[in-house]
Amino acid sequence: MTESSAASLERLSDSLALDAVRVTESAAIAAFKLAGRGDEKAADQVAVDAMRTALNSLAINGLIVIGEGERDEAPMLYIGEKVGTGAGPRIDIALDPLEGTTLTAKAMANALAVLALSPGGGMLHAPDTYMDKIAIGPGYPEGIIDLDASPADNVRALAEAKGCDTSDITACVLDRPRHKDIIASVRSVGARVHLITDGDVAGVINTADPDTGVDIYIGQGGAPEGVLACAALKCVGGQFQGRLVFRNEEERARARRLGLKDEEFDRKYSLNELVKGDAIFAATGVTHGALLDGVVIDDEQVHTHSLVMTSADGVVRQIRMTRKL
Numbered sequence: 001m002t003e004s005s006a007a008s009l010e011r012l013s014d015s016l017a018l019d020a021v022r023v024t025e026s027a028a029i030a031a032f033k034l035a036g037r038g039d040e041k042a043a044d045q046v047a048v049d050a051m052r053t054a055l056n057s058l059a060i061n062g063l064i065v066i067g068e069g070e071r072d073e074a075p076m077l078y079i080g081e082k083v084g085t086g087a088g089p090r091i092d093i094a095l096d097p098l099e100g101t102t103l104t105a106k107a108m109a110n111a112l113a114v115l116a117l118s119p120g121g122g123m124l125h126a127p128d129t130y131m132d133k134i135a136i137g138p139g140y141p142e143g144i145i146d147l148d149a150s151p152a153d154n155v156r157a158l159a160e161a162k163g164c165d166t167s168d169i170t171a172c173v174l175d176r177p178r179h180k181d182i183i184a185s186v187r188s189v190g191a192r193v194h195l196i197t198d199g200d201v202a203g204v205i206n207t208a209d210p211d212t213g214v215d216i217y218i219g220q221g222g223a224p225e226g227v228l229a230c231a232a233l234k235c236v237g238g239q240f241q242g243r244l245v246f247r248n249e250e251e252r253a254r255a256r257r258l259g260l261k262d263e264e265f266d267r268k269y270s271l272n273e274l275v276k277g278d279a280i281f282a283a284t285g286v287t288h289g290a291l292l293d294g295v296v297i298d299d300e301q302v303h304t305h306s307l308v309m310t311s312a313d314g315v316v317r318q319i320r321m322t323r324k325l
Contacts, residue, residue, distance in 0.1 A: 012140065013280065013310045016091075019058050020115050020282035021306045021319055026286035027051040027113035028095045029069045029302055030297035035287055036107030040231070043104045047097035047113060052076050055093070060084035065125045065222040066094035066116075068233070079258070090120035094228050100199040103148040103287060110199045116231035123227055124278025128253040130245035131223035133200070136216050137208035147241040147268055151185035151218050158216055159191075166190050172203045172214045179219050182321070194262035202291050204229035205283075207306035208236045212290045220245060230271050231279040235309030236316060282308040302324050 012060060030050035048068060055062060055077075062084035067077040077083075083089070093115070100106060100111030118124070136146050136158060144157045151171070168191040173179050175195040177266045183193050194214055196203050200221035206212040226242045227237040231238055244265060246252050252265065284306040285292030293305035306319045 023054040024113040024284035026054040026284045040101040040105040051097040055083040060091045065092045081094040111286035117280040118277045125258040126223040131226040132240045135204045135240040214321040230274040232281040
């Protein structure tokens with residue numbers, strides 16, 4: 001990232017932040033219209049279409065660095081696709097037009113449309129693999145969590161830093177069979193486990209919002225979602241560690257195509273290594289959740305609830321929008 005690109009993002013942060021919200025609003029509204037209809041692929045596709053159209057209207061030279069997959073897997077919003085008018089600053093884009101396709105198809109809580117922007121070279125080009133993750137919100141000394149420590153030890157360290165008993169700590173964990181040992185370890189010290197079915201971007205961000213009751217996120221989820229969540233935490237000062245998890249040689253080859261070297265495969269990444277530059281993070285609720293309210297359509301009007309954060313100034317905004325359909 002050059003100094004000029006960082007300065008460009010800072011100068012444009014307010015206008016870009018509002019643009020980012022308009023993009024996530026468009027995707028959320030499109031996806032909501034298929035909420036509860038049982039078709040995950042259709043809900044995801046309309047969100048992708050809406051987000052791509054909105055991005056292409058922005059005066060940026062945008063490059064998708066985290067998107068819907070590689071070009072041969074995703075016809076739109078694929079990694080490496082250029083978006084925007086081209087008449088503006090170079091901006092790297094990480095996105096998930098519909099974080100929670102299953103949640104949307106079943107009209108369950110916590111589905112989001114998510115977008116992060118950073119100056120060119122500001123975010124790790126994470127491959128579409130798994131990532132081991134641990135995250136906490138702001139206000140704690142650096143280094144109190146460690147991906148290599150047990151969940152129980154991390155809960156103890158967090159409780160000590162927070163000045164409370166371990167029984168007052170709540171850990172958010174994806175409800176997956178692979179996490180049974182994590183769940184057992186957290187509960188072994190008396191802490192609560194808040195299980196979520198999907199949506200680990202929201203799960204990580206919840207650590208930064210006291211109203212959610214979540215203190216720490218632990219578990220394995222998508223690597224692209226890890227970078228998206230880090231963009232959000234970068235804006236509010238949280239902590240994050242992640243390590244890529246490869247299941248086969250095909251996934252390692254995918255990482256190499258994105259520029260990662262073999263010696264980086266086992267690396268433990270910090271938040272500032274995953275998101276090196278300033279960031280803008282935006283999310284709009286598709287369905288009601290702990291973080292954001294979902295889309296509401298009534299009397300030929302649509303209502304949305306969005307969150308937008310900018311790391312350059314640490315500003316966090318909640319935006320409610322109402323317009324005619």
